[in-house]
Amino acid sequence: MNDASPLRTDVRNRLLAKMAAHDWALVAPHLESITLKERQVVEVPNKPITHVYFVETGVVSVVAVNAEDHRIEVGVIGKEGMTGHPLVFGDDRAQHSAYMQIGGSGRRMPAAAFVEAMKQSPSLRALVLKSAQAFMIQTAHTALANGRAKLEERLARWLLMAHDRLDSDAVPLTHEFLAVMLGVRRAGVTVALHSFERRGMITTRRGQLTLVNRAAIEQVAGSFYGIPEAELKRLMSEPL
Amino acid sequence: MNDASPLRTDVRNRLLAKMAAHDWALVAPHLESITLKERQVVEVPNKPITHVYFVETGVVSVVAVNAEDHRIEVGVIGKEGMTGHPLVFGDDRAQHSAYMQIGGSGRRMPAAAFVEAMKQSPSLRALVLKSAQAFMIQTAHTALANGRAKLEERLARWLLMAHDRLDSDAVPLTHEFLAVMLGVRRAGVTVALHSFERRGMITTRRGQLTLVNRAAIEQVAGSFYGIPEAELKRLMSEPL
DNA sequence: GTAAAGCCGTACGCTTCCGTACGGAAATAA
DNA sequence: TTATTTCCGTACGGAAGCGTACGGCTTTAC
Numbered sequence: 001m002n003d004a005s006p007l008r009t010d011v012r013n014r015l016l017a018k019m020a021a022h023d024w025a026l027v028a029p030h031l032e033s034i035t036l037k038e039r040q041v042v043e044v045p046n047k048p049i050t051h052v053y054f055v056e057t058g059v060v061s062v063v064a065v066n067a068e069d070h071r072i073e074v075g076v077i078g079k080e081g082m083t084g085h086p087l088v089f090g091d092d093r094a095q096h097s098a099y100m101q102i103g104g105s106g107r108r109m110p111a112a113a114f115v116e117a118m119k120q121s122p123s124l125r126a127l128v129l130k131s132a133q134a135f136m137i138q139t140a141h142t143a144l145a146n147g148r149a150k151l152e153e154r155l156a157r158w159l160l161m162a163h164d165r166l167d168s169d170a171v172p173l174t175h176e177f178l179a180v181m182l183g184v185r186r187a188g189v190t191v192a193l194h195s196f197e198r199r200g201m202i203t204t205r206r207g208q209l210t211l212v213n214r215a216a217i218e219q220v221a222g223s224f225y226g227i228p229e230a231e232l233k234r235l236m237s238e239p240l
Numbered sequence: 241m242n243d244a245s246p247l248r249t250d251v252r253n254r255l256l257a258k259m260a261a262h263d264w265a266l267v268a269p270h271l272e273s274i275t276l277k278e279r280q281v282v283e284v285p286n287k288p289i290t291h292v293y294f295v296e297t298g299v300v301s302v303v304a305v306n307a308e309d310h311r312i313e314v315g316v317i318g319k320e321g322m323t324g325h326p327l328v329f330g331d332d333r334a335q336h337s338a339y340m341q342i343g344g345s346g347r348r349m350p351a352a353a354f355v356e357a358m359k360q361s362p363s364l365r366a367l368v369l370k371s372a373q374a375f376m377i378q379t380a381h382t383a384l385a386n387g388r389a390k391l392e393e394r395l396a397r398w399l400l401m402a403h404d405r406l407d408s409d410a411v412p413l414t415h416e417f418l419a420v421m422l423g424v425r426r427a428g429v430t431v432a433l434h435s436f437e438r439r440g441m442i443t444t445r446r447g448q449l450t451l452v453n454r455a456a457i458e459q460v461a462g463s464f465y466g467i468p469e470a471e472l473k474r475l476m477s478e479p480l
Numbered sequence: 481g482t483a484a485a486g487c488c489g490t491a492c493g494c495t496t497c498c499g500t501a502c503g504g505a506a507a508t509a510a
Numbered sequence: 511t512t513a514t515t516t517c518c519g520t521a522c523g524g525a526a527g528c529g530t531a532c533g534g535c536t537t538t539a540c
Contacts, residue, residue, distance in 0.1 A: 089373035133329035146387035
């Protein structure tokens with residue numbers, strides 16, 4: 001498997017990195033490096049997907065919304081994955097809202113080019129299907145956490161998922177946005193983060209918090225964290 | 241599209257019914273009619289999937305479970321769909337627990353035969369991908385309901401989803417099982433169902449409830465019900 | 481027919497989290 | 511600098527739902 005193509009040396013997205021050489025050759029010409037600013041919208045519900053984003057730094061929030069504007073995050077995407085899963089299923093439009101929750105950078109390619117590449121390569125299809133499956137598992141466990149976990153457990157889970165996708169221990173987010181993602185009160189997040197800080201698990205300052213004791217946070221999240229991560233690892237370490 | 245093959249006349253599963261003739265020809269020889277008793281286990285977490293089930297009557301619950309045995313239903317499957325979605329993604333094992341929540345009947349085929357048929361037919365792949373996507377949308381909205389809806393709203397949503405998949409207005413389930421699926425107390429379900437009954441929305445008797453005013457139940461569920469159903473319709477009415 | 485098991489109705493105290501709101505501190509804009 | 515906005519800390523009453531439990535009714539098993 002030759003993946004020593006010059007352009008690939010600085011690819012940090014794990015899907016792009018894992019692609020077979022011939023799939024990379026299919027995809028690379030259409031890739032565009034792009035900075036992803038926080039709050040930048042990536043997908044709009046019921047609108048056609050314009051690009052597939054391969055995140056390299058930063059975190060995308062995928063947020064389900066209903067007719068009464070109730071909303072909640074159903075999953076996050078970072079350097080381990082890609083946006084635009086509906087394309088993988090043969091659909092052309094997004095179901096959920098998706099936007100950069102934490103700014104960063106990545107590559108993107110037009111949806112049409114992605115669909116064309118999928119059509120041409122079974123191995124590429126296999127790879128992106130695994131990515132979609134990993135995301136689906138994440139969504140299922142989000143449903144589990146939403147239904148059964150307490151605020152602190154869910155918040156800890158979210159911090160761990162963000163941490164997994166960042167290169168630093170700092171999470172540049174306001175309480176307000178954490179609250180929106182979890183579907184809880186802003187004030188509730190403030191109190192919970194305070195508790196975490198008092199217990200030496202994080203430090204905080206305006207608009208940012210920093211993990212300082214990940215193990216303790218894992219303990220709070222308990223078994224609500226871990227399965228999607230283990231499954232992702234399994235899926236991505238399997239041979240194509 | 242010739243779908244007048246003799247065996248197809250009594251096919252009530254919508255996926256099987258929608259298959260192109262050549263896909264049906266690929267699948268049919270491996271199908272086995274089967275009765276699906278309530279509580280019958282269909283998939284076990286982390287175990288290989290043995291069969292794909294095309295439900296014709298009855299309802300399958302797909303339940304996510306974590307290491308501490310917290311569990312919650314992440315989706316239901318009836319005559320509109322199939323079990324064994326991980327196979328569609330190229331995986332051979334189940335992530336979640338799946339079992340007949342309401343008994344019925346259907347057809348099943350061995351997982352290996354299903355995988356082989358998928359390999360041979362792009363149109364079959366396209367169809368089952370749509371089914372998987374529809375289920376994924378359902379899971380996302382379950383996550384939304386779990387995080388933001390009240391018990392009554394969630395219960396109403398569940399009753400509607402079950403009703404959509406049954407041929408009668410009767411739902412043969414105990415409060416206990418409804419509670420397990422929603423991840424709430426059995427007593428909470430009892431009280432909520434009482435309220436529904438007082439409001440003339442359902443009638444109840446031991447181990448069974450009957451919808452009598454579906455519109456009223458839809459009103460309780462509000463916008464937590466409907467999007468996955470609309471999306472399913474859209475996906476299944478699209479050309480392949 | 482009697483016993484056992486399963487299911488439902490109800491209750492009480494308690495935890496969690498909501499809705500709302502207000503003031504102050506920090507950052508940003510003018 | 512000053513004004514404005516954003517963000518955070520805190521508070522209070524209240525709603526929702528939990529854990530637990532007990533008793534009675536219904537169905538099933540023997």
